[in-house]
Amino acid sequence: MYAETLKQLASDLRGKRCSSVELTTCYLDRMERCGTLNAFITIDADFSLDQARAADRLLENGDSRPLTGIPIAHKDIFCTQGMLTTCGSKILHNFTPPYDATLIGRCKEQGMVSLGKTNMDEFAMGSSNETSYFGPVKNPWDKNKVPGGSSGGSAATVAARLAAAATGTDTGGSVRQPAALCGITGLKPTYGRVSRYGMIAFASSLDQGGVLTQSAEDAALLLNVIAGFDPKDSTSVDEPVPDYTGDLSKDLTGLRIGLPKQYFDEGLASSVEQSTREALSVLEKLGARLIDIDLPNSELCVPCYYVIAPSEASSNLSRFDGVRYGYRSELYDDLVDMYMRTRSEGFGDEVKRRIMIGTYALSAGYYDAYYLKAQKLRRLITQDFELAFEQCDVIMGPTTPTPAFELGAKISDPISMYLNDIYTISANLSGLPGVSIPAGFVDGLPTGLQIIGPYFSESCLLNVGHRFQMETDWHKRIPGGFE
Amino acid sequence: MPWETVIGLEVHVQLNTQSKIFSGASTRYGAGPNTQACAVDIALPGVLPVMNREATRKAVKFGLAVEAYINQKSIFSRKNYFYPDLPKGYQISQFEIPIVAGGHMMIDTADGEKRIGITRAHLEEDAGKSLHEDFHGMTGIDLNRAGTPLLEIVSEPDMRSPAEAIAYLRKLHTLVRYLDISDGNMQEGSFRCDANVSVRPRGQVELGTRSELKNINSFRFIEKAIKFEVERQIDLIEDGGTVVQETRLYDPDKNETRPMRTKEDAHDYRYFPDPDLPPMDLDGQFIESARCEIPELPEIKKRRFMAQLQLNREDAEQLTAEKATADYFESVLSQTQGEAKSVANWINSELASYLNEENKDIDASPVSAAMLAQLIDRIHDETISGKIAKDVFRSMWAGEGGADEIIENKGLRQITDSSALEKVIDEVLTRSQAQIEQYRGGQGKVFGYFVGQVMKATQGKANPQQVNEILKEKLDRISRGTAK
Numbered sequence: 010m011y012a013e014t015l016k017q018l019a020s021d022l023r024g025k026r027c028s029s030v031e032l033t034t035c036y037l038d039r040m041e042r043c044g045t046l047n048a049f050i051t052i053d054a055d056f057s058l059d060q061a062r063a064a065d066r067l068l069e070n071g072d073s074r075p076l077t078g079i080p081i082a083h084k085d086i087f088c089t090q091g092m093l094t095t096c097g098s099k100i101l102h103n104f105t106p107p108y109d110a111t112l113i114g115r116c117k118e119q120g121m122v123s124l125g126k127t128n129m130d131e132f133a134m135g136s137s138n139e140t141s142y143f144g145p146v147k148n149p150w151d152k153n154k155v156p157g158g159s160s161g162g163s164a165a166t167v168a169a170r171l172a173a174a175a176t177g178t179d180t181g182g183s184v185r186q187p188a189a190l191c192g193i194t195g196l197k198p199t200y201g202r203v204s205r206y207g208m209i210a211f212a213s214s215l216d217q218g219g220v221l222t223q224s225a226e227d228a229a230l231l232l233n234v235i236a237g238f239d240p241k242d243s244t245s246v247d248e249p250v251p252d253y254t255g256d257l258s259k260d261l262t263g264l265r266i267g268l269p270k271q272y273f274d275e276g277l278a279s280s281v282e283q284s285t286r287e288a289l290s291v292l293e294k295l296g297a298r299l300i301d302i303d304l305p306n307s308e309l310c311v312p313c314y315y316v317i318a319p320s321e322a323s324s325n326l327s328r329f330d331g332v333r334y335g336y337r338s339e340l341y342d343d344l345v346d347m348y349m350r351t352r353s354e355g356f357g358d359e360v361k362r363r364i365m366i367g368t369y370a371l372s373a374g375y376y377d378a379y380y381l382k383a384q385k386l387r388r389l390i391t392q393d394f395e396l397a398f399e400q401c402d403v404i405m406g407p408t409t410p411t412p413a414f415e416l417g418a419k420i421s422d423p424i425s426m427y428l429n430d431i432y433t434i435s436a437n438l439s440g441l442p443g444v445s446i447p448a449g450f451v452d453g454l455p456t457g458l459q460i461i462g463p464y465f466s467e468s469c470l471l472n473v474g475h476r477f478q479m480e481t482d483w484h485k486r487i488p489g490g491f492e
Numbered sequence: 493m494p495w496e497t498v499i500g501l502e503v504h505v506q507l508n509t510q511s512k513i514f515s516g517a518s519t520r521y522g523a524g525p526n527t528q529a530c531a532v533d534i535a536l537p538g539v540l541p542v543m544n545r546e547a548t549r550k551a552v553k554f555g556l557a558v559e560a561y562i563n564q565k566s567i568f569s570r571k572n573y574f575y576p577d578l579p580k581g582y583q584i585s586q587f588e589i590p591i592v593a594g595g596h597m598m599i600d601t602a603d604g605e606k607r608i609g610i611t612r613a614h615l616e617e618d619a620g621k622s623l624h625e626d627f628h629g630m631t632g633i634d635l636n637r638a639g640t641p642l643l644e645i646v647s648e649p650d651m652r653s654p655a656e657a658i659a660y661l662r663k664l665h666t667l668v669r670y671l672d673i674s675d676g677n678m679q680e681g682s683f684r685c686d687a688n689v690s691v692r693p694r695g696q697v698e699l700g701t702r703s704e705l706k707n708i709n710s711f712r713f714i715e716k717a718i719k720f721e722v723e724r725q726i727d728l729i730e731d732g733g734t735v736v737q738e739t740r741l742y743d744p745d746k747n748e749t750r751p752m753r754t755k756e757d758a759h760d761y762r763y764f765p766d767p768d769l770p771p772m773d774l775d776g777q778f779i780e781s782a783r784c785e786i787p788e789l790p791e792i793k794k795r796r797f798m799a800q801l802q803l804n805r806e807d808a809e810q811l812t813a814e815k816a817t818a819d820y821f822e823s824v825l826s827q828t829q830g831e832a833k834s835v836a837n838w839i840n841s842e843l844a845s846y847l848n849e850e851n852k853d854i855d856a857s858p859v860s861a862a863m864l865a866q867l868i869d870r871i872h873d874e875t876i877s878g879k880i881a882k883d884v885f886r887s888m889w890a891g892e893g894g895a896d897e898i899i900e901n902k903g904l905r906q907i908t909d910s911s912a913l914e915k916v917i918d919e920v921l922t923r924s925q926a927q928i929e930q931y932r933g934g935q936g937k938v939f940g941y942f943v944g945q946v947m948k949a950t951q952g953k954a955n956p957q958q959v960n961e962i963l964k965e966k967l968d969r970i971s972r973g974t975a976k
Contacts, residue, residue, distance in 0.1 A: 088538045101537065108531055110538055207538040213767035242540050243769050321767055324570050327581020328535040332633065344631075348574055371572070371762035380764060 010035055011170045012487060015079060015227040018173055022068055022078045029068065029078030033061035033122050036080050040124065040171045043491065046147050048162040048171060050085045051093045052125035060122040067120050076234055077120030082172040084163050085126035086133055087113050087218075088207040092123075096209045097131040097141040097159075100329045100336045100355030110207020111239045112176060112218050119234050124172050127162030131357045132326065133183055133211040135159050136429040139420045140359040147416070148191060149488040150454055154413035157187030157429075163221045164191040169491040174222045174231055180211050181314055182408075182433025184219040185445035189408035189457020192447045194474065194484060195221045196228045199464050200440035201246035204239030210325040212318040213244070215437040224484050225446060225474030229253035232467060248465060256468045257475040262296030264473065267401030271307035272432055278411045284449035284456045285407045291480050292405075292473070300401050304393045307435065309386045311427055314434045316370050316383035322360075323367030329355065362423065391439040398463050403473060406432055408445040408457030432459060442467050446474045447483035455483070493730070494694040497722050498702075499657045499687060500649035503664060504642050505674045506618065506682040507550045513617050513641035514541030514584065521680050529620070529635035535579035540768050543568075547641040548772065550673035551591045551615050552782040554643060557671055557789060558610050560595025562779055566614075568769040572762040576633050577620035585644075587763045590614035591772070597667070598791060599659040600809075608660050609648030616642050637681075643673070649688065649699065654718040658711055661685060662813075666790050670815045678709050685714055689721045690735070700725070701735040705749060708742050717742035721749050793818055801825075801832035810840050816854045820861050827865035830872045838864060842882065846889055859888045867895040880904050880952050908955045910962065913946075916954070917962055920945045921970075932971050939963070 010018075010027060021027045037054050057080065064078035088094050088106035090113075095101045109117065116123070130140040138146040138161030146161040148154040149169040156165040160177030164187035167175050177184040179197035188195025196219050203218035210216060220231040233254065238247040266289065273282060289299060331337035331351030338350035356364070370379035397404060409429055419426040436443040441461050448458035458477075462470045478484050512519055515532035532539045555562045569587035592613035598605050620635035645664065651657045665683060668674040676683045685708050690700035705721060708714045720742075725735050740749040765771075788796075790812045797808040811821045817839065824835050843864070847854060867884055870876050876884060876899060887898045899905055907913055920942060921928065930938045946959050 088536070094537070096537065104537065106536060106538070108536070205538075206540050209537040210768075241542060243542050244540075244767075320764065324572050324582050324762070324764070327572060327574065328537070328579060330574060330576075330581060332576045333534055333579065334536070344576065368762065371764050373760045373762075376762075376764070 011039055012492075013173070014223050015076065015173050015230050018079055019076060019230070023073070029061040029064040029080075029122060030058060032078065033057050033080045033124070036124055036172055039169075043169055043171055045152070046149060046165050046169060046171075047144050048128055048146050048165045048169070049082070049125045050095055050097070050128050050143050050162070053092060056092065057122055057124055064120045064122055074119050076230060078122065079174070080122040080124045080172055081116060081231075082124045082127050082163060082166045082175040083113060083116075084129055084160050084175065084177045086129060086178050086209045087176060088209065089113050089123070089126065092126065094126065094209070095142070096133070097129040097143060098329075098356065098360070099142040100352070102142065102336060104335050106207075108207065111204035111241060112235045113207065115235050115237075116176075121234070127160070127166055127175060129162055130159035130183075131360050132209070132322070133159035133178055133180055133216075134322070134359050134363055136182070136186055136426055137414070137416075137419065138162065138187070139416065140357055142357060145416055148413045148454075149491055150192065151413065153415055154454065155190065155416055157190035157409075157413065159183040159187075160195075160221060161187045164188055164193060164195065167191070167193045167221045167223060168488060170487060174220060174227055176235070177219050177221050178208055178211075179217055179219050179433075179437065180215045180318060181437050182430040184221060185408050185433050185443055185457065185459060186430060188221055188445045189447075189459070190413040190455065192450075192455030192483065192486060192488075193221055193223060194225055194228050194444065194446050195219065195457075196232065196444045196467070196470070197436060197442060198232065198236060198467055199246070199442045200437075201244055202236050202248075202442070202465070202467070204237070204242045204245045206239055206241040210321075212321040213325060214321060215314075215318055217437070224478050225444065225471045226254065226257055226478070228444065228474070229257060229468075229471045232471075236467075251468055253468055253471055256472045259472045259476075260296065261292065261473065261476050264292070264297040264403065265401040266292060266297050266299050267302035267397050267404040268299055269302050269304040269307065269397070269404060269406060271304050272406030276410050276428065276431060277407060278451075280451040281407050281409070281411060281456050284451055285458060288448035288458045288477070288481075289405065291477060295476055295480065302397045302400055302404065304390075304397060304435070306386065306389045306393050310390060310434045310438060311431055313383045313386040313390065314430075314438060315366065315427060316379050317387065317438070319363040319367030320370045320380050320383075321367065323364045323371065326356075326360070326364055331355070359423070387438050390435055394435070394439050394441060394461075402462070403466075403469065404461040406459055407448075408432060408459040412451050412454035412456055436461050440464065442470060444470045444474055446477060447481075447486075449483055450486075455486075495691045495722075495726050496694045496696075497652055497654075497718075498649045498690045498692065498699055499651040499654070499718060500702075501647045501651070501657060501660060502686040502688070503645045503647075503661070504618075504684040504686075505645060505668050505676075507547050507641040507643055507673055508675050508682075509544055509546045509550065509641055511544060512639035513544050513547050513615065515639055517639065519640050521677075523636055525632070525634040526636060529638060533579065533639045534635050535581075541584060541766075543769060543772060544641060547615060548591070548774070549778070549782050549785075550641075550671070551613065551643050552774065552779055553671050553786055554613055554645070554668065554673055555592035555595060556779070556783050557667060557786055558592075558595030558597055560610060560613070561593045562774065563589050563591055563593060564774045564776075564779070565589065565771050566591040567771050568615075568766045569763045570766045573759050575619070575622075576631060577622045577635070577638065579620065579635060579638055583617060583619065584766055584769070585616035586614035588765075597660065597663050599656060599663050601656055601659060606650075606656065608650045608656075611646045611648055613643050613645045616644060618642050649690075654715045654722075657687065657718055658715050661711060661714065663790075666813055670787060670790055678711075681709065684709055687714060687718055687721075689718055689725070691722060691725045691729070701737050703735065703737065703749070704739045705742055706739055706752060713742060713744050716744070716747055717749060720747060724749065787815065790815070790818075797832075803832060803836055807833075807836040807840060810844075811836060814854070820854050820857075823861035824865045824868070827862055828868045828872070830865075830868035834868055834871070835864075838868060838885075842885055858891055859885065863888055863894055870895050870899060874906060874908065874955060875899060876904055876906050877952065877956055880906070904953060906955045907950055907953050908958060910958065913954055913958055913962055916946055916949050917942075917959070917966060920949060921966060928967070928970060931967055939967070942967070
């Protein structure tokens with residue numbers, strides 16, 4: 010039962026082949042047995058089972074909706090009423106929100122069951138899940154390897170089939186990169202498609218909620234639940250939400266796939282390149298055409314991102330001051346001392362590094378050279394994509410330059426860690442949707458194929474992913490020890 | 493050396509919207525601490541701001557009223573600094589492109605009218621309050637005020653004396669109340685002023701170094717604070733010192749200003765556009781609909797009262813200082829046969845002093861416009877004299893009914909029957925032989941004594957004009973008779 014997709018589980022529940030309580034119990038058992046992955050920060054079995062019982066009543070009464078009764082795990086960045094929400098940080102280790110994020114509310118309205126809150130890099134700042142105050146998550150395919158980040162807990166959870174699906178957030182690749190490293194499907198929608206209300210902000214202009222699932226089809230089902238305009242988020246977009254499952258099976262004949270030469274250059278491991286090329290050939294066989302394209306400003310993505318994201322973060326994280334909630338240092342002399350001790354003790358190294366970078370970039374005398382310059386680059390990077398989409402329908406390449414790396418290998422080398430997001434960051438800077446789907450294996454570790462499309466082209470991306478997954482079984486593989 | 497004072501003012505006006513600028517919480521004043529602070533106001537993790545359209549509309553109304561340019565696209569920025577009553581660690585404000593740019597207002601000065609430039613007006617959120625007393629060495633935080641919409645109105649350094657500064661502030665205060673964009677309540681902090689003050693030798697073009705006087709909350713204190721600061725700066729320079737750019741706090745108890753912080757320890761606020769709020773886009777229709785909500789403005793109303801109704805400047809000024817007063821005046825005028833001047837006098841003196849006595853707003857006056865109109869009509873048609881009318885007014889104020897009712901019940905109708913008056917006058921004359929002798933001796937001023945006696949005998953109800961005429965005739969006759 011645990012290995013089934015959302016689609017299958019929904020059908021089982023509807024056909025009374027199992028109940029939500031049975032399903033929830035099954036996953037809770039697996040979560041307990043697989044605790045060594047450290048994928049969860051908070052689990053509340055009683056709460057989950059209460060929700061499952063309520064869902065069963067809905068199913069019984071015929072009041073159910075497509076995903077009623079399905080258990081799901083939420084990244085610990087989403088505020089959950091009455092349940093601890095830490096964002097992977099000591100500074101929020103004791104914070105229980107009095108409200109639900111819009112995304113959480115939508116899942117509740119659907120009658121979905123929450124299995125708990127997944128581990129993550131502190132404030133979503135990291136690509137390995139090692140910056141979490143609650144310790145690193147392990148990659149189910151190799152427990153010496155990182156699961157990627159920042160939604161590492163969610164990715165490991167779905168890969169190990171501890172939940173049928175999970176939510177995540179993606180600021181520079183935080184859904185797609187861990188999905189690739191864990192061998193699952195990860196979708197970052199268009200900026201503004203999913204409400205950010207109640208999602209603890211890292212970099213407001215880049216953050217976007219997304220989903221981590223076994224398949225593109227499941228991603229479509231879950232996106233149907235969480236997408237849509239929210240009057241509480243001024244940056245959410247008031248565009249109609251299509252049924253994302255509607256176009257899944259469309260023929261790919263004539264699809265133009267753009268391959269940016271910058272995504273296949275020297276930074277890419279040859280084994281990953283090979284697996285990517287093989288995946289592309291599958292799509293060619295389905296009738297798609299491969300076109301070489303140019304994204305000339307690609308190399309500016311990482312520097313541009315590492316000015317904008319820390320700048321916004323330095324301001325977004327100012328509210329964690331020990332005054333109203335969260336951690337406050339026990340001993341302090343005066344107000345300034347309280348701020349300094351609380352924030353020094355409450356934040357981890359990577360968060361502090363980014364706050365300092367951002368504070369510097371926004372300072373008088375540096376603002377023009379850094380923040381303003383980065384905004385101009387961002388415009389150029391976005392223009393590259395606009396031009397590229399005149400030649401092709403979707404853009405593809407590897408999600409990451411390498412498969413999962415060793416725990417501890419990059420944590421003391423921020424630059425090499427940052428380069429792990431080299432192919433994913435551009436979609437955040439431009440606000441475009443992107444999906445990573447399992448593309449193959451290198452030395453027993455999964456690789457990801459990234460598909461980026463024009464604004465609001467989620468249906469198209471999921472259609473491509475689904476057709477690919479009808480031809481391949483990479484997404485069905487389950488890591489050893491979790492079958 | 494003759495010195496010239498240069499003053500620019502920054503006024504924070506709390507906009508009187510129902511809810512806060514970026515959240516749905518109420519803006520009502522005076523609730524229990526932190527009972528009007530929602531998740532957005534206390535900056536819980538994950539919350540987001542949503543712009544209040546009413547606050548925007550009020551800012552646009554102000555901009556149009558001061559003939560400013562309305563930026564159809566304006567940007568919200570974050571002003572970053574740490575303080576316990578600033579929950580997000582930044583204030584959402586407007587920095588580069590404010591909603592209102594480049595307007596002006598006219599003020600009256602001793603030398604006639606003067607134009608005061610308005611540099612800009614921008615929308616921002618208020619902070620909460622830090623309460624340092626009653627917490628045994630700790631600080632209490634009340635976030636009810638956090639997120640209250642403010643319009644910060646920045647003037648050009650166009651004022652040259654404390655009196656001009658006050659004139660500008662009064663004008664501005666009147667305007668925001670006319671526009672119904674603020675209640676202007678200074679005690680509750682709805683209208684707060686910072687003053688930038690500098691001095692320079694008369695004739696010098698470049699400005700002197702300024703100090704900024706913070707958060708002064710009454711017209712009187714503003715005047716005193718500026719006066720003190722001007723003298724301080726002049727003394728300092730004349731003693732060979734230099735003024736440093738700094739923020740100073742006015743202490744009303746000691747009537748002095750004290751340094752708060754200097755330019756060196758000024759914050760770097762690290763302004764940048766707020767990524768949670770897209771640039772505000774105002775369409776022409778929105779601006780036009782705001783324009784339609786602007787009533788006749790005090791300046792125009794004042795000119796109209798002077799031109800159409802022949803009121804003098806002081807009366808017109810007093811009547812138009814508050815919209816409610818002007819409305820009351822126009823309401824009375826439309827219901828009475830009396831003259832505008834007479835209506836103005838009743839409102840500006842009698843009614844004003846009663847309102848003042850009981851600290852009431854004109855809206856709460858027990859004497860309504862219709863009641864006052866009736867009273868003035870009774871003077872106009874000579875049913876009662878002006879003097880008796882004041883007694884009737886007092887009775888109306890005390891809730892004893894309308895003018896006609898009171899006149900009737902108390903028998904205050906004026907005596908206009910000549911034969912009745914002659915009878916009273918004859919009686920008075922009969923018992924006033926000594927005064928008649930004086931009158932005959934050429935002491936004309938004793939005439940007033942006879943009038944007083946007649947009024948006394950009639951409890952003030954005699955028609956004064958008729959009394960004068962009859963008395964004059966009789967006394968003259970007596971005088972002539974004796975001369976014969």
